[in-house]
Amino acid sequence: MVSPGILLVDKPGGLTSHDIVARTRRAFGTRRVGHAGTLDPMATGLLVIGIEGATRLLTYIVGADKTYTATIRLGAGTTTDDAEGETIETAQPAALEAATDDRIGAGIVALTGAISQVPSSVSAIKVDGRRAYDRVRAGEEVELAARQVTVSRFDVLETRRDQDVIDLDVVVDCSSGTYIRALARDLGAALGVGGHLTALRRTRVGGFDIGGAVTLDQLDGAPMLTPAAAAARTMPVLDVTADEARDLRHGKRLSGQADRLEASEVAAIDPDGVLVGVVEARGRDIKSAMNMPEAQR
Template sequence: MARANGPRPAAGLLLVDKPQGITSHDVVARVRRGFGTRKVGHAGTLDPMATGLLLIGIEGATRLLTFLVGLDKTYTATIRLGVSTDSDDADGTVTATASADGVTDAAISAGIAALTGDILQVPSTVSAIKVDGKRAYDLARAGESVELKSRPVTVSRFDVLDTRRGDGVIDLDVVVDCTSGTYIRALARDLGAALGVGGHLTALRRSAIGPFLVSDAVALTDGIGAAPVLTPARVATDVLGALTVTEQEATDLRHGKKLAGAAERVASLPVAAIAPDGSLIGVLERRGADLKSAMNMPEEQP
């Protein structure tokens, strides 16, 4: 994408409230056009059916995305018990139905308790996980059999906010706090299976990623290019914590030198190195008793 004559877009993190019906890649494409740069990436996808928070890195801030993808996440969702689909969500084809009229609140609570904490979860077949170099959803849509291995995830909160019964189904509005890589669709599927009636997701909204909240996000409008971004220093500090360095130390880090004996100056690593002017120098990691930049930020250009 050719940038129009004008200043380079400021590096930063854009919080976007993704609308329903478009992919995360669609959001990236809109942000690229709006900001006039191809240096745009995101930390963690959302299905087209889902809405909510996407973290979009712009220019040099794309280098921080690797530190954001593994952050814990919070979702609100609606699970429908009594209907199963081939994708475990409302975008799929119904594969089975069973009356949920006999499912008690106590049974639901027990099923949810079994899916809370450290669990092994088999991701949904229609997912972006790669199998032999190909996306699982591409294989599934091509009619190929897809077997995904279970993997450990942690669901620290799985609470029912509201329960609605009628027409042989039960709709549960829930809130879930979980580690990165947890599939809420799979929670709906597994809860329905445990209750013997099947289940799928009818709504999903991501409300938080680590310290970042959807309430602070902007809508994906035609004016997205004028939306405010969080500075790399703010982002790195919020996620990693900060070590303020001197001008000389900042220069040394930019030239690939170590900070001798500096490991004792921080409580945890990695940590963001912040220059006296408040800018982000890079992300530091331990080298014995020293600290060295594992990732330097490019200096801002006019």
């Protein structure tokens, strides 16, 4: 029987997140595999994979903040806001020359903090039941509503200029749901030169870092984080006694103990270091919000 766990995979370019899930299913011999947050085929980097009962944890991981490194190309806009689309605008040399480091810096400041962002039209957001990118590829016009996101860091690591483009290597810390392609598009628009991504790599999802990830060649026998270890990287921990663990697993509440919780969602871990599940306050009591399958703890 396959043990439950969280696997960190370094996705290469050219493959979809679904491709990685399919390969993980084959490597581990189970259908119960899911991931916490899609990466575009062009993108590389950290994909958090849940296996067997640990797929239940993905709900709590998918909304975590993330870190990306990227290359933004100023001087051209594309249909997809990345290098895979068709070029729809190019900047004149004078416009590029006017995009000084100071103006680029000011544009980045305007895209930092709590901002309203319109996602790229080729995103995976569903519009009337269909993915936006499917509608775009079918020739439909897609307009997505702006959403509030938070960009807590947007730093330029290196700037490279030539006659036709300006390439910016950047690092971005952001809330879940932020589109780095849209940051490139909006920075280019603010400077009047167009912009798109030529490279994107996710290096962190919440408490999970690319440094602990395996490559596709290392999938067979790859080490996993136990559900307890993964939950502890995602939320505060509540150590419970064996009797409390039994009660929680049986759907009972821990009466009058809600003041033991440090957050709205807390990982309950039994004396053997096994994840019981995720608990929450219900009035003055502690109640299970999600229990791990008992046969797969």
